[in-house]
Amino acid sequence: MIDPSLLRRLQRIVGPENVSAGRANAEVYSYDASLAVGPPDAIVLPGDTQQTADVLRAAGEARVPCVARGFGTNLSGGSVAADGGLIVELSRLNRILEVRPEGRYAVVQPGVTNLELQNALAPKGTFYAPDPASQKVSTLGGNVGENSGGPHCLKYGVTTNHVLGMTVVLAGGEVVPLGSAALDPPGYDLRGVLVGSEGTLAIVTELIVRVLPLPESVVTLLAVYDDVADAARSVSDVIAAGIVPATLEMMDATVIRAVEQSKPCGYPLDAAAVLIAEVDGPAADLDRQAGRIRELCEANRCREVRRAADAAERDLLWAGPTRGLRGDCPARAELPGGRLHRAANPLAGGPGPGRCNCP
Numbered sequence: 001m002i003d004p005s006l007l008r009r010l011q012r013i014v015g016p017e018n019v020s021a022g023r024a025n026a027e028v029y030s031y032d033a034s035l036a037v038g039p040p041d042a043i044v045l046p047g048d049t050q051q052t053a054d055v056l057r058a059a060g061e062a063r064v065p066c067v068a069r070g071f072g073t074n075l076s077g078g079s080v081a082a083d084g085g086l087i088v089e090l091s092r093l094n095r096i097l098e099v100r101p102e103g104r105y106a107v108v109q110p111g112v113t114n115l116e117l118q119n120a121l122a123p124k125g126t127f128y129a130p131d132p133a134s135q136k137v138s139t140l141g142g143n144v145g146e147n148s149g150g151p152h153c154l155k156y157g158v159t160t161n162h163v164l165g166m167t168v169v170l171a172g173g174e175v176v177p178l179g180s181a182a183l184d185p186p187g188y189d190l191r192g193v194l195v196g197s198e199g200t201l202a203i204v205t206e207l208i209v210r211v212l213p214l215p216e217s218v219v220t221l222l223a224v225y226d227d228v229a230d231a232a233r234s235v236s237d238v239i240a241a242g243i244v245p246a247t248l249e250m251m252d253a254t255v256i257r258a259v260e261q262s263k264p265c266g267y268p269l270d271a272a273a274v275l276i277a278e279v280d281g282p283a284a285d286l287d288r289q290a291g292r293i294r295e296l297c298e299a300n301r302c303r304e305v306r307r308a309a310d311a312a313e314r315d316l317l318w319a320g321p322t323r324g325l326r327g328d329c330p331a332r333a334e335l336p337g338g339r340l341h342r343a344a345n346p347l348a349g350g351p352g353p354g355r356c357n358c359p
């Protein structure tokens, strides 16, 4: 139960319409995409950095815990108020403040969704590399909290590699700028401490993110397998051959069937696994890279390799993974070298069926 005087103070800071202590809202905000549950005592929606700072100061003085929240799609319980207290919801901070293709950066507020940023960047010939499958419904603040990756992380890295600067608010209400649009700003580099800290160290109220030029050309391949271990071996062989695809995504039979049943994408229903491999960059070299990937897949007994003829076919091949199905596959970094095929193969004692970003 929240103290009425704190509630009144919060209402003065953000406006009464942006504070809720009702039971219905507490229920709505009591979960995220994990199994964690915990109703907050109140939900506060600040509208800018100053209001966020004032909210944290007021809560700190009243010794009430605060949990930052984007759109609540994380899988680790990070946006649940497990011990009650305040949810500080950042959805009102939803503006793209600056897009600077010539400086290769954009300034955004944390409540902008990943896809909204991508849509704003594409007409300017640029993109933001981290692309979690939840990009339609996850905020950039949440992506920072979770250090999100996605299919592109194989070639381009995860969120921490693309955050240049931040404005953050500490628990006592102090506002701290970190980094800048420059690639090598002076002072301690604390960005990596914040990214992935699940909101436990500070609340991000502004972000400077790296933007990249859209690749000149893209080739997308779908390789079909009768054995999931052959698909996993192909992943290892492609990487060992020195090719760095923009994405390399594997789905096993369970996921293929689930995708096809929900909305067909053209994956063969009798396949044990499919591998989606994409190379991007200057057009001149892509045919060679795609040809080499095809050879390596064929050497691993793939049944068929299809090449997307156009953007529509490419989008269809990607519809499965981007629908957000996730499996239990650990990151490649957690696996002993060369053992990906064993981990991905349930018969070899691996973690079982699913979908796998293959960094």
Ligand SMILES: Cc1cc2nc3c(=O)[nH]c(=O)nc-3n(C[C@H](O)[C@H](O)[C@H](O)COP(=O)(O)OP(=O)(O)OC[C@H]3O[C@@H](n4cnc5c(N)ncnc54)[C@H](O)[C@@H]3O)c2cc1C
Pocket: 032, 033, 067, 068, 069, 070, 071, 072, 073, 074, 075, 077, 078, 079, 090, 110, 131, 132, 133, 134, 137, 138, 139, 140, 141, 142, 143, 144, 145, 146, 147, 148, 149, 150, 151, 197, 198, 199, 200, 202, 203, 204, 205, 323, 324, 325, 326
């Ligand atoms: C269907 C689905 C597909 C997914 N696909 C991927 C994927 O491909 N790759 C991947 O890496 N992840 C994936 N995820 C998980 C991913 O971590 C989240 O979707 C996303 O990063 C969370 O964003 P959000 O806006 O929902 O944040 P929330 O879930 O609300 O918050 C996430 C964490 O960040 C903190 N936080 C939120 N905003 C701020 C802020 N402004 N300042 C400081 N901390 C903050 C919260 O306290 C919490 O700890 C997926 C999740 C789902 C449900």
